[in-house]
Amino acid sequence: MKQLLTLKINGELHEVWTSTHKTLLEVLREDLKLTGTKHGCELGECGACTVLIEGEPVLACLILPVEVQESDIQTIEGLAESGSSNAELKPHPLQTAFAEQGASQCGYCSPGMLMTAKAFLDKNSKSDSKKPADRQEIRNALSGNLCRCTGYSKIIEAVEQVVEEIQNGAVHA
Amino acid sequence: MGQYMPEEKKTANDFQWIGKSWDQVDAMAKAKGETVYADDLFLPRMLYAKMLRSPHPHARIKNIDLTKALKRRGVIAALTGRDVPIPFGILPVSQDEEALCVEKVRMIGDPVAAIAAIDEETAEAALEDIVVEYELLPSILSIEDGLKQLEELELVAPDVPADAQIHAYADSGNIHKQVALEFGDTDAGFAEADHVREELYYYEGNTHLPMEQHASVAQHGADGRVTLWSSTQTPHYVHRALAKVLEMPTSQIRVIATPVGGGFGGKTDPFQHEIVVCKLAMMTGRPVKMTLTREEVFYTHRGRHPVLMWVKAGIKSDGSITALHFRNFLDGGAYGSYGVASTFYTGALQTVTYPIANYKFEAMRVFTNKAPCGPKRGHGTPQPRFALEVLLDKFAEDLGLDPTELRLRHLMPDNSLTVNHLTVTTNGLGECLRKVTEASVFQQRRNESSPGKGLGLGCGSYLSGAGLPIYWNKMPHSGVQIKIDRGGGVTVFCGSTDIGQGSNSVLAGIVAEELGIHLQHVIVVTSDTDLTPVDLGSYSSRVTLMTGNAAIAAARPLREQILSAASEVLKIPAEELSISNGKVGQQNGSGEPVSFVDAVQWAEAKFGTLGSVGSYTPPRRGGKFKGAGVGPSPNYSYSACVAEVTCDPESGLYRVDKLWLAHDIGQAINEKLVIGQVEGSAYMGLSEAMMEEQVYRTGNSASSGGSGPAGLHKIPSMLDYKSLTSLDMPEVETILVETNDPEGPYGAKEAGQGPLLPIMPAIANAIYNAVGVRVDEVPITAEKIFQGLQDLKKGKSGRVGPKKFPSITFPEALRVEPPQ
Numbered sequence: 004m005k006q007l008l009t010l011k012i013n014g015e016l017h018e019v020w021t022s023t024h025k026t027l028l029e030v031l032r033e034d035l036k037l038t039g040t041k042h043g044c045e046l047g048e049c050g051a052c053t054v055l056i057e058g059e060p061v062l063a064c065l066i067l068p069v070e071v072q073e074s075d076i077q078t079i080e081g082l083a084e085s086g087s088s089n090a091e092l093k094p095h096p097l098q099t100a101f102a103e104q105g106a107s108q109c110g111y112c113s114p115g116m117l118m119t120a121k122a123f124l125d126k127n128s129k130s131d132s133k134k135p136a137d138r139q140e141i142r143n144a145l146s147g148n149l150c151r152c153t154g155y156s157k158i159i160e161a162v163e164q165v166v167e168e169i170q171n172g173a174v175h176a
Numbered sequence: 177m178g179q180y181m182p183e184e185k186k187t188a189n190d191f192q193w194i195g196k197s198w199d200q201v202d203a204m205a206k207a208k209g210e211t212v213y214a215d216d217l218f219l220p221r222m223l224y225a226k227m228l229r230s231p232h233p234h235a236r237i238k239n240i241d242l243t244k245a246l247k248r249r250g251v252i253a254a255l256t257g258r259d260v261p262i263p264f265g266i267l268p269v270s271q272d273e274e275a276l277c278v279e280k281v282r283m284i285g286d287p288v289a290a291i292a293a294i295d296e297e298t299a300e301a302a303l304e305d306i307v308v309e310y311e312l313l314p315s316i317l318s319i320e321d322g323l324k325q326l327e328e329l330e331l332v333a334p335d336v337p338a339d340a341q342i343h344a345y346a347d348s349g350n351i352h353k354q355v356a357l358e359f360g361d362t363d364a365g366f367a368e369a370d371h372v373r374e375e376l377y378y379y380e381g382n383t384h385l386p387m388e389q390h391a392s393v394a395q396h397g398a399d400g401r402v403t404l405w406s407s408t409q410t411p412h413y414v415h416r417a418l419a420k421v422l423e424m425p426t427s428q429i430r431v432i433a434t435p436v437g438g439g440f441g442g443k444t445d446p447f448q449h450e451i452v453v454c455k456l457a458m459m460t461g462r463p464v465k466m467t468l469t470r471e472e473v474f475y476t477h478r479g480r481h482p483v484l485m486w487v488k489a490g491i492k493s494d495g496s497i498t499a500l501h502f503r504n505f506l507d508g509g510a511y512g513s514y515g516v517a518s519t520f521y522t523g524a525l526q527t528v529t530y531p532i533a534n535y536k537f538e539a540m541r542v543f544t545n546k547a548p549c550g551p552k553r554g555h556g557t558p559q560p561r562f563a564l565e566v567l568l569d570k571f572a573e574d575l576g577l578d579p580t581e582l583r584l585r586h587l588m589p590d591n592s593l594t595v596n597h598l599t600v601t602t603n604g605l606g607e608c609l610r611k612v613t614e615a616s617v618f619q620q621r622r623n624e625s626s627p628g629k630g631l632g633l634g635c636g637s638y639l640s641g642a643g644l645p646i647y648w649n650k651m652p653h654s655g656v657q658i659k660i661d662r663g664g665g666v667t668v669f670c671g672s673t674d675i676g677q678g679s680n681s682v683l684a685g686i687v688a689e690e691l692g693i694h695l696q697h698v699i700v701v702t703s704d705t706d707l708t709p710v711d712l713g714s715y716s717s718r719v720t721l722m723t724g725n726a727a728i729a730a731a732r733p734l735r736e737q738i739l740s741a742a743s744e745v746l747k748i749p750a751e752e753l754s755i756s757n758g759k760v761g762q763q764n765g766s767g768e769p770v771s772f773v774d775a776v777q778w779a780e781a782k783f784g785t786l787g788s789v790g791s792y793t794p795p796r797r798g799g800k801f802k803g804a805g806v807g808p809s810p811n812y813s814y815s816a817c818v819a820e821v822t823c824d825p826e827s828g829l830y831r832v833d834k835l836w837l838a839h840d841i842g843q844a845i846n847e848k849l850v851i852g853q854v855e856g857s858a859y860m861g862l863s864e865a866m867m868e869e870q871v872y873r874t875g876n877s878a879s880s881g882g883s884g885p886a887g888l889h890k891i892p893s894m895l896d897y898k899s900l901t902s903l904d905m906p907e908v909e910t911i912l913v914e915t916n917d918p919e920g921p922y923g924a925k926e927a928g929q930g931p932l933l934p935i936m937p938a939i940a941n942a943i944y945n946a947v948g949v950r951v952d953e954v955p956i957t958a959e960k961i962f963q964g965l966q967d968l969k970k971g972k973s974g975r976v977g978p979k980k981f982p983s984i985t986f987p988e989a990l991r992v993e994p995p996q
Binding site for chain 2: 022032033036038039040041042043044045046048049051078079080082083094097098099101102103105106107108109110111112113114117141142143145146147148149150151152153154155156157158159
């Protein structure tokens with residue numbers, strides 16, 4: 004069965020005529036060609052397909068689009084925009100930090116990892132506690148995203164870099 | 177222009193790029209999700225393909241009926257093995273794979289038919305319409321079963337003698353390959369020894385688990401040519417395999433390796449799905465895509481061989497090794513893959529770290545009805561290295577020596593030959609050992625008796641590229657072509673394949689260094705058989721050394737042309753000019769420099785269109801005996817690791833607190849990438865040391881592990897196949913040691929595989945130091961440690977590991993005289 008879905012992705016409204024049982028991951032990649040979101044298992048095990056729904060990290064392979072028709076969906080393609088404040092599109096500080104730290108090797112887990120990290124930073128900067136996130140909290144936040152190349156350390160260091168930059172006021176989350 | 181000559185090497189230390197840290201050339205594309213992997217390709221009118229896979233570990237195919245499937249709405253084409261019957265395989269000696277099985281299936285997951293349909297869902301549904309009649313055959317699921325003579329295995333159909341034989345071409349029965357080599361006289365060596373140990377070790381199989389599932393897209397053009405985009409580490413070998421199976425000249429086939437989302441050796445063979453999409457594209461005239469499911473990736477495998485090892489070693493009281501004898505059984509799975517090479521690699525590199533006076537190596541690779549094993553990071557080397565390094569730890573205790581001291585006393589010297597005729601140019605292991613043990617305060621802290629705390633040491637060595645190609649030829653292993661645009665843009669073409677290790681960045685950095693320009697002006701075009709000169713691929717840690725040397729060879733003649741043209745215009749001798757930071761000027765700094773762009777234009781005016789090629793062929797080395805082709809390399813990297821663990825002496829549960837890992841890199845090209853490779857190796861080694869297992873049901877009963885038939889993968893999912901997460905990974909202190917090797921570009925060695933090798937034995941040795949339990953097996957799980965602790969409580973040895981070894985006669989060893 005097909006149906007017309009209205010999805011708000013990275014601030015844009017998309018109307019998609021597609022099978023109701025397709026997952027959000029499939030609709031993003033196959034119907035909308037938003038291929039920045041990756042898949043490693045399609046069973047909710049690896050974290051590669053993480054997107055944000057209302058700012059919360061979710062696995063797109065476990066979500067039916069019909070459930071999120073009213074929601075703000077953010078994918079890796081929308082990450083740069085959300086971090087920019089002027090006309091010229093700037094990478095999100097996390098993207099810059101990932102590039103600088105060498106947090107991507109094959110890069111396949113990076114989009115999911117970045118979206119998880121973004122949700123973590125946003126939550127962290129909104130929390131009442133004035134204490135910046137420590138390494139253990141970052142490890143906890145990223146523990147649902149598998150990476151086979153880096154051993155995680157450069158990813159953790161990239162997130163730490165942005166935590167510090169936010170703390171110093173150098174960037175805004 | 178250039179064949180790379182070692183003496184051309186630049187020795188200056190004032191590099192602009194080499195040894196520095198710079199971002200991967202595609203770092204931002206990856207962070208933005210813009211990198212296009214194979215499954216990200218969507219072509220107009222594209223069809224989706226799926227393969228029907230065998231539910232039986234070993235069966236004859238009696239009939240395949242596609243009628244119903246072809247009638248399903250949305251199905252465009254269907255295929256069986258009869259349509260693509262020509263066998264293929266990565267090694268010329270084991271052309272034993274079929275795009276779709278023709279006569280029989282040899283493992284659960286072997287594909288028998290394929291469907292192309294308008295979408296993936298339709299293709300999947302149509303698989304259920306296919307009717308296959310199988311006749312079951314006896315299945316072989318372990319090394320022990322595989323070693324049985326065929327007569328003993330005729331359980332199901334005694335009238336058909338070959339039923340239990342997985343491949344008719346095996347050396348004997350189900351023994352795919354047997355090797356027996358002796359260098360020197362081990363009997364005499366053991367007689368000279370003061371201490372002799374004879375032990376058994378086992379290393380369980382595990383898999384690469386790349387984040388990206390394999391995917392391929394094929395297109396058949398109106399010009400009759402086939403283009404394949406695929407997540408492969410070896411486009412050149414895929415190109416050759418396609419030509420063979422499709423019976424087309426290679427000129428009619430284009431293979432493009434898309435950025436690989438994790439390889440680790442798992443995407444190094446030509447694969448069935450790659451051939452099937454090409455054939456279906458030719459049949460339908462439409463592009464066809466196939467993406468494997470995660471479960472299919474587990475069955476595609478080519479991962480670490482399970483290896484059962486018997487080791488006998490003799491040493492003198494000073495710790496020198498008088499004789500070493502390895503007997504290895506490899507569980508190969510259902511196909512050859514790289515298995516013949518893997519078999520030799522379980523013996524070849526033990527000799528490269530410490531001098532061994534006499535060495536005997538015997539091995540058998542056994543065919544079993546399971547997913548084929550092949551090359552995983554370290555290829556055949558981690559298993560015997562684990563055994564050897566644990567054994568040395570035991571010897572150190574026997575002799576009352578510190579394990580560091582035992583190793584430091586006996587290191588392969590620079591410019592020496594091993595007992596099996598391998599050339600060691602430079603050996604940084606001594607410095608690696610001194611630095612890791614100093615940083616971890618090893619000697620002192622391992623003798624402190626804090627309960628449950630332990631420190632362990634391991635070492636290793638790996639090749640920077642295999643000395644010989646996969647198929648016999650005398651051509652270069654790597655070729656680089658460079659063109660320079662009038663605006664100063666430099667495009668570098670090379671067949672090498674970036675699998676995340678950063679080979680594109682290495683290529684760009686070396687050309688930027690040689691031409692004295694900024695990296696941003698270097699454009700890298702790689703891994704496209706239409707556009708790029710052959711590079712053999714991303715395997716055996718060969719890329720930095722081989723493409724690096726080829727890139728230097730290609731860039732230098734261009735630099736000379738540019739300097740020669742500038743010399744003419746500036747009226748200054750070319751020898752007095754140099755290029756750096758995008759300027760051509762006098763080396764002594766006098767005068768006004770001119771821009772690189774001006775100099776390039778003068779050069780084009782003088783010489784015509786600017787372009788050059790360079791290539792690299794490794795030096796011919798190694799012995800003259802049969803089997804001498806595996807092991808030689810231009811140089812060897814060395815690594816040493818200290819692991820610190822905390823282990824609960826009651827339960828055996830343990831955590832790794834920290835790893836100190838020193839690696840002899842020769843010379844880092846890009847330090848950031850090298851550290852990334854070292855840390856990634858530490859992670860992958862630790863993950864397999866602690867938990868990774870590719871394991872199968874061995875019988876049909878519930879007691880053989882879950883439900884389903886024998887030969888079924890027990891845990892084909894990323895949840896059940898355990899790997900370390902961000903919570904489990906300890907801190908890694910990386911220490912780089914530079915030996916400036918004469919063979920590597922600027923002195924470089926490999927970094928992608930060697931640093932993995934010392935991790936597993938370091939963990940085992942640390943556990944022993946912590947709680948007195950010897951786990952002579954990988955993975956080293958809490959359950960096994962617990963078993964050892966129970967054993968200790970009963971006053972026994974506390975050793976956990978294999979207890980039985982098959983009694984089988986090896987062929988008489990080929991005797992080889994050690995080098996003089």
